[in-house]
Amino acid sequence: MEVKTVYKKVNPGSPDWETLKEAGNVIRSGGLVAFPTETVYGLGANALDPDAASKIYTAKGRPADNPLIVHIAELEQIYNLAEDVTVPALRVMEAFWPGPLTVILPKKPVIPDQVTGGLKNVAVRMPNHPVALGIIRAAGVPVAAPSANSSGKPSPTVAEHVSEDLNGKIDMIVDGGPCQVGLESTVLDLTADPPVILRPGAITREDLEGVLGHVAEASSCKETLDAETAPKAPGMKYRHYSPEAPVIVVTGEDPNKIFEKIMELIQTYTLQNKKIGLLVPGESIAAYPSDFKYEIGTRENPETVARNLFHGLRWLDSQGVDLIIAEGYQETGVGRAVMNRLSKAAREIIEA
Numbered sequence: 001m002e003v004k005t006v007y008k009k010v011n012p013g014s015p016d017w018e019t020l021k022e023a024g025n026v027i028r029s030g031g032l033v034a035f036p037t038e039t040v041y042g043l044g045a046n047a048l049d050p051d052a053a054s055k056i057y058t059a060k061g062r063p064a065d066n067p068l069i070v071h072i073a074e075l076e077q078i079y080n081l082a083e084d085v086t087v088p089a090l091r092v093m094e095a096f097w098p099g100p101l102t103v104i105l106p107k108k109p110v111i112p113d114q115v116t117g118g119l120k121n122v123a124v125r126m127p128n129h130p131v132a133l134g135i136i137r138a139a140g141v142p143v144a145a146p147s148a149n150s151s152g153k154p155s156p157t158v159a160e161h162v163s164e165d166l167n168g169k170i171d172m173i174v175d176g177g178p179c180q181v182g183l184e185s186t187v188l189d190l191t192a193d194p195p196v197i198l199r200p201g202a203i204t205r206e207d208l209e210g211v212l213g214h215v216a217e218a219s220s221c222k223e224t225l226d227a228e229t230a231p232k233a234p235g236m237k238y239r240h241y242s243p244e245a246p247v248i249v250v251t252g253e254d255p256n257k258i259f260e261k262i263m264e265l266i267q268t269y270t271l272q273n274k275k276i277g278l279l280v281p282g283e284s285i286a287a288y289p290s291d292f293k294y295e296i297g298t299r300e301n302p303e304t305v306a307r308n309l310f311h312g313l314r315w316l317d318s319q320g321v322d323l324i325i326a327e328g329y330q331e332t333g334v335g336r337a338v339m340n341r342l343s344k345a346a347r348e349i350i351e352a
């Protein structure tokens with residue numbers, strides 16, 4: 001069913017209150033609104049309304065057992081949504097909110113099963129973005145919001161990506177420019193002891209350990225990077241963060257070896273008449289012979305790589321390449337989250 005999607009641009013630093021109010025009204029009355037956060041664009045619905053939450057799954061084509069994150073604008077709201085808000089839980093929220101951290105706690109009955117995919121826990125986050133916070137406040141309800149992409153595609157970091165995937169399927173898109181972080185929030189399960197990182201993000205394990213002491217990491221955070229076993233891992237049969245073109249990631253300690261391996265691959269695929277897209281850092285981009293190169297950022301500043309990763313995958317797709325070859329990065333700091341997303345997007349991972 002096609003709906004008319006209202007598109008409104010706002011100034012991200014000082015968004016127009018009328019637009020925020022309009023978006024808030026749509027959410028409160030059961031509609032879907034896409035809006036920017038500091039991580040990626042979210043697709044928001046009233047988290048207390050089961051029918052509104054269900055609409056999110058339809059619009060995205062999302063499996064019904066994949067739960068949604070509930071977004072709030074004031075710390076006190078956590079007490080309406082979750083049980084067992086312990087002192088360490090509060091400390092970690094106070095330390096990183098608003099910001100790119102989602103915490104998982106036992107849910108209160110007010111949260112419908114449609115939001116949690118039937119789980120007894122709820123994921124909650126306070127985003128660090130004036131547009132997101134303004135819309136949540138204007139809605140006057142907690143806002144369930146997954147990333148605003150079609151299921152399986154890279155998450156949207158600009159409003160144009162949201163339009164590509166969801167125009168005609170949602171009520172409104174609020175365009176507040178590009179997202180600064182570029183990767184989804186760190187998801188931290190506080191119901192486990194020690195707490196477990198389920199999805200790495202810009203708030204790193206080291207950041208969290210500074211507040212909580214020992215923090216564990218779910219094994220799926222670190223996709224196996226072994227070229228032999230990676231394609232056999234069960235998760236690899238599902239598409240994640242995936243552009244149309246298959247992605248090959250070349251990893252390793254030494255950037256020179258990565259470069260040489262990619263040069264070899266370019267030769268091989270050029271002989272097969274493949275149109276090759278490259279997703280590579282500023283340090284090496286000029287040395288590659290290809291017409292379709294996207295500069296992802298610089299090795300010296302992994303935050304730039306995180307910010308541009310999804311944008312780069314979508315841009316190369318828009319150029320109609322047959323395959324995308326990406327350089328891999330060290331798994332330190334936000335590099336951990338970068339490699340987690342890249343390995344989930346990858347058809348093949350090659351160690352240089």
Ligand code: TXA
Nearest residue numbers: 039041042067068069119121122123145146147184185
């Ligand atoms: O940065 C972000 O987190 C963005 C912006 C919009 O806030 N949102 C986002 O939502 O990435 P989504 O739905 O694309 O990813 C939510 C992740 C999924 O991996 C989901 O399985 C997990 O959080 N999740 C949500 N609720 C959960 C729960 N109760 N237990 C375990 N995992 C949960």
Ligand code: MG
Nearest residue numbers: 146147155184
């Ligand atoms: Mg998502």
